[in-house]
Amino acid sequence: MCSRTRSRTRTGRPRSAEAGTAILEATRAVLVELGWSKLTMGDVATRAGVAKTTLYRRWANKNELVVDAVAVLFDELELPDLGSLQADIENVVLQFGALLERPETKTALMAVVAESTRDEPLRERIRASIVDRQKRLVLEGRQRAQDRGELPQKRDPETVAAIDDLIFDVVAGAVVHRALVSAEPVDEAWVRRLTALLLGGLTAAAEQ
Amino acid sequence: MCSRTRSRTRTGRPRSAEAGTAILEATRAVLVELGWSKLTMGDVATRAGVAKTTLYRRWANKNELVVDAVAVLFDELELPDLGSLQADIENVVLQFGALLERPETKTALMAVVAESTRDEPLRERIRASIVDRQKRLVLEGRQRAQDRGELPQKRDPETVAAIDDLIFDVVAGAVVHRALVSAEPVDEAWVRRLTALLLGGLTAAAEQ
DNA sequence: GCCATTACGCTACGACCCGTAGCGAAAGGC
DNA sequence: GCCTTTCGCTACGGGTCGTAGCGTAATGGC
Numbered sequence: 179m180c181s182r183t184r185s186r187t188r189t190g191r192p193r194s195a196e197a198g199t200a201i202l203e204a205t206r207a208v209l210v211e212l213g214w215s216k217l218t219m220g221d222v223a224t225r226a227g228v229a230k231t232t233l234y235r236r237w238a239n240k241n242e243l244v245v246d247a248v249a250v251l252f253d254e255l256e257l258p259d260l261g262s263l264q265a266d267i268e269n270v271v272l273q274f275g276a277l278l279e280r281p282e283t284k285t286a287l288m289a290v291v292a293e294s295t296r297d298e299p300l301r302e303r304i305r306a307s308i309v310d311r312q313k314r315l316v317l318e319g320r321q322r323a324q325d326r327g328e329l330p331q332k333r334d335p336e337t338v339a340a341i342d343d344l345i346f347d348v349v350a351g352a353v354v355h356r357a358l359v360s361a362e363p364v365d366e367a368w369v370r371r372l373t374a375l376l377l378g379g380l381t382a383a384a385e386q
Numbered sequence: 387m388c389s390r391t392r393s394r395t396r397t398g399r400p401r402s403a404e405a406g407t408a409i410l411e412a413t414r415a416v417l418v419e420l421g422w423s424k425l426t427m428g429d430v431a432t433r434a435g436v437a438k439t440t441l442y443r444r445w446a447n448k449n450e451l452v453v454d455a456v457a458v459l460f461d462e463l464e465l466p467d468l469g470s471l472q473a474d475i476e477n478v479v480l481q482f483g484a485l486l487e488r489p490e491t492k493t494a495l496m497a498v499v500a501e502s503t504r505d506e507p508l509r510e511r512i513r514a515s516i517v518d519r520q521k522r523l524v525l526e527g528r529q530r531a532q533d534r535g536e537l538p539q540k541r542d543p544e545t546v547a548a549i550d551d552l553i554f555d556v557v558a559g560a561v562v563h564r565a566l567v568s569a570e571p572v573d574e575a576w577v578r579r580l581t582a583l584l585l586g587g588l589t590a591a592a593e594q
Numbered sequence: 595g596c597c598a599t600t601a602c603g604c605t606a607c608g609a610c611c612c613g614t615a616g617c618g619a620a621a622g623g624c
Numbered sequence: 625g626c627c628t629t630t631c632g633c634t635a636c637g638g639g640t641c642g643t644a645g646c647g648t649a650a651t652g653g654c
Contacts, residue, residue: 219611228632285500292495293423295489340575377590378586378588397653428639
């Protein structure tokens with residue numbers, strides 16, 4: 179229980195920040211070169227210029243290391259206000275598609291999600307460092323659209339949350355499925371169709 | 387090139403069909419008990435009551451074995467004509483959700499898809515034995531709805547194909563994302579919302 | 595019935611990776 | 625200067641992989 183949850187007892191030699199970034203960078207490099215299944219801890223350590231034991235002092239296993247290595251890439255996702263819900267959606271979906279077409283995310287994301295079905299701490303780590311960041315974009319985009327008057331002001335907070343959940347699963351799921359299962363490009367033509375479908379469904383549901 | 391593509395030269399001792407089914411059954415059992423990452427070829431062989439070498443005579447690696455073991459579960463998916471597009475969609479999505487909530491598919495499906503990003507033969511195997519069967523349901527459902535007059539008869543075959551692709555990615559992706567990433571149940575309430583969104587989007591796009 | 599052919603079970607093996615232990619040295623706080 | 629923690633390094637037992645080699649079993653062709 180001597181955890182560093184609150185930066186307890188900062189005594190002793192501090193961890194090298196350079197080593198940490200070098201490890202994460204090396205992890206992404208190995209993911210690109212060898213993919214998820216052939217990535218080994220020893221290989222990452224060698225490329226990062228650190229000892230293998232250093233990896234195990236910071237990450238319990240390969241899964242958590244890879245989650246952290248990939249998570250920072252999701253910080254790139256932004257949601258600039260482009261003036262309309264349609265433009266906002268198309269923009270962020272294109273970003274997400276480009277992210278998923280990078281080899282390191284392509285090979286790693288599904289693998290760690292698959293592992294997380296039998297590893298609750300890993301699921302929580304993924305949720306906190308990847309999923310929630312994406313979901314926040316959905317909430318922001320919906321709020322903006324409501325403020326613009328593009329979407330009706332729903333009263334029932336439960337319904338609003340359920341719709342937010344649905345939109346998130348539909349958008350993120352569709353992009354992931356397109357990129358990884360169908361293995362087709364997430365290009366402008368496809369994004370436009372997806373957005374049209376989504377907007378049509380949202381406005382139709384609103385009139386109902 | 388002495389392949390068995392066309393049941394060439396049927397000489398020698400034939401492969402035991404019982405062994406094949408026992409292996410696939412044992413594979414699913416191990417998936418349920420231990421999950422994807424802890425599944426080992428030796429373990430599967432022991433539980434199937436066959437020698438490990440027999441596994442390697444039939445499957446090149448763990449990935450292809452697991453794909454075949456899980457693929458048969460997708461044969462259960464059916465698309466009975468329930469009279470309306472809405473009912474058809476809700477029914478098949480519920481089936482798909484139930485399938486994805488089974489522990490063997492939950493832990494295996496994403497894992498093999500992740501592997502397939504760096505293994506073209508594996509991707510082809512997944513496409514042929516899993517993805518195409520799902521996609522056929524989309525095509526059938528859309529055709530039925532057109533015949534009923536619920537959807538307009540589009541002229542442009544390219545547009546039709548593009549919409550079919552989109553629907554497939556949206557539906558399958560949303561369900562997978564809901565079940566595996568969000569880790570929330572694919573229950574009737576959620577399915578109804580998804581279907582409403584989809585139908586709204588399709589009809590709105592048709593009027594446009 | 596005999597032979598060629600193929601699949602089977604079994605054992606053994608080298609190669610690889612995992613995750614940990616133990617060491618002396620280095621780098622901070624007090 | 626002492627204490628604490630991290631560092632790099634080496635070594636190790638345990639496990640899995642995928643293959644080779646063997647003798648045996650089961651089928652079709654003749």
